[in-house]
Amino acid sequence: MATPHIAAEKGDFAPAVLMPGDPLRAKRIAELLMPDAKQVNSVRGMLGFTGTVNGQPLSVMGSGMGQPSITIYATELFSQFGVERIIRVGTAGGIAPQVQVGDAIVAMGSHTDSAMNTHRIPGVHFSAVADFGLTRAAVDAAPADQKVHVGTVISRDHFYLTPEGQVENLAKYGVLGVEMESAALYGVAAEFGKQALTVLTVSDHLLDHSKDMSAEDRETKFHTALQMAVAAALS
Numbered sequence: 001m002a003t004p005h006i007a008a009e010k011g012d013f014a015p016a017v018l019m020p021g022d023p024l025r026a027k028r029i030a031e032l033l034m035p036d037a038k039q040v041n042s043v044r045g046m047l048g049f050t051g052t053v054n055g056q057p058l059s060v061m062g063s064g065m066g067q068p069s070i071t072i073y074a075t076e077l078f079s080q081f082g083v084e085r086i087i088r089v090g091t092a093g094g095i096a097p098q099v100q101v102g103d104a105i106v107a108m109g110s111h112t113d114s115a116m117n118t119h120r121i122p123g124v125h126f127s128a129v130a131d132f133g134l135t136r137a138a139v140d141a142a143p144a145d146q147k148v149h150v151g152t153v154i155s156r157d158h159f160y161l162t163p164e165g166q167v168e169n170l171a172k173y174g175v176l177g178v179e180m181e182s183a184a185l186y187g188v189a190a191e192f193g194k195q196a197l198t199v200l201t202v203s204d205h206l207l208d209h210s211k212d213m214s215a216e217d218r219e220t221k222f223h224t225a226l227q228m229a230v231a232a233a234l235s
């Protein structure tokens with residue numbers, strides 16, 4: 001029962017899916033967590049795998065970058081493949097001054113400059129929020145020696161274009177970081193009555209680029225966020 005973007009059968013996905021933006025990070029996570037992982041999707045290079053962690057089924061698949069891309073995959077997973085929860089495991093740019101490169105962020109809520117959720121309930125400013133149970137499970141699993149921030153992020157459509165003063169303004173409102181998918185993911189989860197969460201690794205800081213991660217580090221240094229995401233997925 002393939003969809004336009006996922007060539008798999010219904011039972012090929014576990015009820016819980018970890019979803020990094022980068023399909024190569026999906027492969028790396030599958031190799032790290034699940035020696036029994038089997039590849040279940042490769043359409044458009046969007047690699048997906050299913051295996052078990054401590055005897056519990058788990059899937060991991062890339063979402064691609066941006067809100068339209070994750071909306072397509074989350075919609076197909078929730079509506080056609082029996083998926084009940086998606087936990088995004090991504091990178092973010094730091095915004096709040098207390099957030100540092102290497103820290104983790106649990107995105108309880110997501111502001112956005114995208115129009116995607118404005119189409120959901122005409123005339124209403126949709127609140128893009130994470131599932132509370134998943135949030136609690138992730139926060140409870142935070143390693144004691146790692147800095148983990150819990151709060152709001154912004155999902156932007158542009159990676160490079162930042163209106164003047166926007167970052168400072170977001171920081172004033174306590175926004176922890178910026179990424180490009182969580183608001184849309186939370187919208188899709190609400191649409192289908194499913195659960196979603198986003199756990200991020202801070203890869204750079206928008207107000208101080210002196211400690212930004214390299215492209216390789218962005219693909220590999222995500223262990224705190226991953227540990228929390230797995231705990232939420234299997235909770």
Ligand SMILES: O=P(O)(O)O[C@H]1O[C@H](CO)[C@@H](O)[C@H]1O
Pocket residue numbers: 020021022064065066089090091092159178179180181
């Ligand atoms: O590291 P991922 O999960 O891809 O997340 C962040 O990185 C990409 C931009 O480089 C966007 O997808 C953004 O949300």
Ligand SMILES: O=c1cc[nH]c(=O)[nH]1
Pocket residue numbers: 091092093094159178179180203204206
């Ligand atoms: O969207 C993103 C992700 C990581 N870092 C950024 O600066 N922006």
